[in-house]
Amino acid sequence: MAEDFQIHRVASTELHDLRRRVLRNNDPAIDVGDPRDDHEGAEHYAGVANGQVVVCASVYPSASPIHPELVTYQLRYMATDFSVQGRGLGAQVLTAICDSLRARGVQEVWANGRDSALGFYQRLGWQLVEGSEHLSPYTQLPHTVIFNSL
Numbered sequence: 001m002a003e004d005f006q007i008h009r010v011a012s013t014e015l016h017d018l019r020r021r022v023l024r025n026n027d028p029a030i031d032v033g034d035p036r037d038d039h040e041g042a043e044h045y046a047g048v049a050n051g052q053v054v055v056c057a058s059v060y061p062s063a064s065p066i067h068p069e070l071v072t073y074q075l076r077y078m079a080t081d082f083s084v085q086g087r088g089l090g091a092q093v094l095t096a097i098c099d100s101l102r103a104r105g106v107q108e109v110w111a112n113g114r115d116s117a118l119g120f121y122q123r124l125g126w127q128l129v130e131g132s133e134h135l136s137p138y139t140q141l142p143h144t145v146i147f148n149s150l
């Protein structure tokens with residue numbers, strides 16, 4: 001599987017199925033579009049294995065709540081298909097995104113990270129913001145503000 005893996009920039013709609021299945025309990029009633037998906041600067045990434053989108057992630061130009069003076073993007077909708085989690089594919093996609101943003105002068109990426117996924121981000125060098133723990137307004141799941149200095 002991993003040797004066929006490629007990372008592409010795509011339209012956000014190509015990521016809706018994976019967003020829904022992995023991040024929204026496959027609930028058909030939930031709108032998995034984001035109001036910022038088509039805004040200037042928004043970027044959507046698909047990790048594709050054997051023709052299937054198995055990793056998704058999107059980034060949006062967004063002032064960082066931690067370092068508002070920097071050039072920053074927000075990461076949202078980071079997900080790996082259940083069938084291929086734990087194979088390093090999510091890390092490949094997030095690393096590629098951060099490398100691309102860094103090369104274009106972006107200084108930091110921030111996110112509201114699901115507490116159940118914080119270990120994933122920390123392994124890639126992301127830091128937790130102490131005291132930022134909160135429930136997501138979308139899922140009601142515990143989240144923490146996290147950031148990665150590029």
Ligand SMILES: CC(C)(COP(=O)(O)OP(=O)(O)OC[C@H]1O[C@@H](n2cnc3c(N)ncnc32)[C@H](O)[C@@H]1OP(=O)(O)O)[C@@H](O)C(=O)NCCC(=O)NCCS
Binds near residue numbers: 023077086
């Ligand atoms: C979190 C998620 C995106 C990680 O993607 P993945 O492709 O499974 O992760 P990888 O295999 O690339 O893992 C990279 C490293 O992070 C670790 N890791 C992955 N998920 C982890 C987790 N939930 N907690 C702690 N560590 C984790 C892996 O063990 C691996 O460590 P290693 O380098 O020491 O071997 C994926 O598990 C997922 O989609 N989870 C459900 C949705 C979710 O929570 N998304 C994040 C929303 S903020």
